[in-house]
Amino acid sequence: MATPLGLDALTxxxxxxxxxxxxxxxxxxxxxxxxxxxxxEALEIEKPxxxxxxxxxxxxxxxxxxxxxxARSEKSKDLFLVVFFQxxxxxxxxxxxxxxDVAALRDAVLGFAEFLxxxxxxxxxxxxxxxxxxxxxx
Amino acid sequence: xxxxxxxxxxxxxxxxxxxxxxxxxxxxxxAETPLTALRTTCLLRDRHRCVITRAFDIDxxxxxxxxxxxxxxxxxxxxxxxxxxxxxxxxxxxxxxLAVMARNEATRVVMEMFDSGVAAELMKPGVVDGPxxxxxxxxxxxxxxxxxxxCFSEVAGTTWRVDVLVPVLGxxxxxxxxxxxxxxxGGRLLALHxxxxxxxxxxxxxxxxxxxxxxxEGGVGVRGDGSTAVGELVGMVVRMKG
Numbered sequence: 531m532a533t534p535l536g537l538d539a540l541t542x543x544x545x546x547x548x549x550x551x552x553x554x555x556x557x558x559x560x561x562x563x564x565x566x567x568x569x570x571e572a573l574e575i576e577k578p579x580x581x582x583x584x585x586x587x588x589x590x591x592x593x594x595x596x597x598x599x600x601a602r603s604e605k606s607k608d609l610f611l612v613v614f615f616q617x618x619x620x621x622x623x624x625x626x627x628x629x630x631d632v633a634a635l636r637d638a639v640l641g642f643a644e645f646l647x648x649x650x651x652x653x654x655x656x657x658x659x660x661x662x663x664x665x666x667x668x
Numbered sequence: 669x670x671x672x673x674x675x676x677x678x679x680x681x682x683x684x685x686x687x688x689x690x691x692x693x694x695x696x697x698x699a700e701t702p703l704t705a706l707r708t709t710c711l712l713r714d715r716h717r718c719v720i721t722r723a724f725d726i727d728x729x730x731x732x733x734x735x736x737x738x739x740x741x742x743x744x745x746x747x748x749x750x751x752x753x754x755x756x757x758x759x760x761x762x763x764x765x766l767a768v769m770a771r772n773e774a775t776r777v778v779m780e781m782f783d784s785g786v787a788a789e790l791m792k793p794g795v796v797d798g799p800x801x802x803x804x805x806x807x808x809x810x811x812x813x814x815x816x817x818x819c820f821s822e823v824a825g826t827t828w829r830v831d832v833l834v835p836v837l838g839x840x841x842x843x844x845x846x847x848x849x850x851x852x853x854g855g856r857l858l859a860l861h862x863x864x865x866x867x868x869x870x871x872x873x874x875x876x877x878x879x880x881x882x883x884x885e886g887g888v889g890v891r892g893d894g895s896t897a898v899g900e901l902v903g904m905v906v907r908m909k910g
Contacts, residue, residue: 565830596870600863602783602856610781651864651873653768665844 536627548605549612549622556604559622566618569632570639584613590643597646617642674708700910703757706802710757715742715850720818720830720845723753723806729829758813760803766796783860790857796858800854816865816874820845822859828858833869 548554571591594614601607615622618638692735718765724741729752731800732739738746769787771777779787790796805813812818818841826848832841868874 547770588873589871591875593867593871596867600781600784600867601781602859602863605784608779609784613781637710645774646778647873649772649774650782650879651868653765653772653775 549608555623556608556611558624559615560607562622562624563598563614564595564613566632566635566639567591567598570636571595589609590640593643593646594639614642617645678701682736703797706725706799707799709755709799709851710802710804712798713753713851715797716755717741717804718753718755718806718809719853720802720813720843721753721806722810723751723755725755725804727754732865753808754769755804757802757805758805758810760861761790761831762802765797766790782863783856786856799849799851801857803853814862816868819865822855823858826852827837828855831862831867898909 535625544550550559571589574589574591577578577592598610598614618635620635711725711728716728717723724747729739729749732747733749739749743746769779769791775789779790790801795801803813804885809818817834818832821831821842823829826846827844828847829842829844841845847855847858865874868877
């Protein structure tokens with residue numbers, strides 16, 4: 531099933547209240563995030579370059595992890611996590627659901643890196659966001 | 669016009685002198701006068717010196733040498749003409765990024781993911797082209813800063829350290845500098861620049877973009893005033909990516 535992630539959703543998220551009831555929930559979400567991205571970053575280290583494990587040119591999992599690591603405040607990191615898990619189409623907490631196979635998230639994770647690239651590091655000149663055309667397979 | 673990447677490719681904030689004559693867009697033309705004021709304000713604030721190398725502005729040095737001998741700097745100390753350089757007033761957050769944020773909601777969201785509240789701050793009138801978003805640099809340091817080869821890290825209060833993110837600059841760094849003046853360079857914006865630089869460098873993205881834009885720039889060229897036909901450039905990059 532394809533789940534469109536549109537601007538409306540992101541706009542709502544950006545204005546949302548803190549998404550975590552407490553620090554434990556936040557820590558759980560951070561751990562979940564790191565497990566997922568770490569899985570693909572480890573693959574990138576094992577098999578860099580030729581043929582590219584995660585597309586050409588740059589380390590997509592590292593781009594995601596570093597963007598989170600360098601976010602400047604807790605509020606920023608919270609928003610990052612919400613958008614990340616929304617993009618992947620899975621719950622933000624371990625209890626929300628179980629994804630058995632991390633590898634199945636590959637396309638979504640790499641797509642998130644490209645979302646960051648298309649909208650921030652290399653934003654398009656057009657008036658429409660790249661995320662309008664993003665669909666997630668789940 | 670757009671973004672970090674174009675800043676990295678063109679590596680130059682458009683300077684008011686010589687006058688920009690190619691502007692077709694009224695909005696672009698209107699932005700030229702504030703740039704002149706911005707340059708004047710920042711040169712005065714930064715005492716006509718590069719905030720990284722401390723090189724004195726060569727144009728000011730020559731003008732002062734015509735009026736008095738020896739020419740003196742803003743503190744009354746004779747200027748060592750061997751350490752002068754052409755200086756530029758560089759944007760910390762690229763001027764073009766404001767237009768991108770205005771058009772692209774997702775860009776604002778990602779900016780919020782980096783630093784919650786900074787997007788609204790940047791979009792206040794006068795901020796992006798104000799002295800809080802500008803620093804005085806030599807042309808060389810303007811390139812290094814624009815390409816994220818150097819960035820600023822806060823030490824304490826107004827004291828900042830200039831760090832290198834690539835090894836090519838060797839033993840010249842780190843150096844310390846201070847944010848001074850009535851409207852000093854914004855610490856939040858310098859920190860955002862550093863964060864973006866560390867992400868780009870750490871993920872290999874900086875090199876990826878450099879290659880992309882290096883190729884694109886070869887086809888587009890940089891205008892005489894140092895700006896780049898960014899609309900064309902981005903179009904080329906999008907086509908290359910597509």
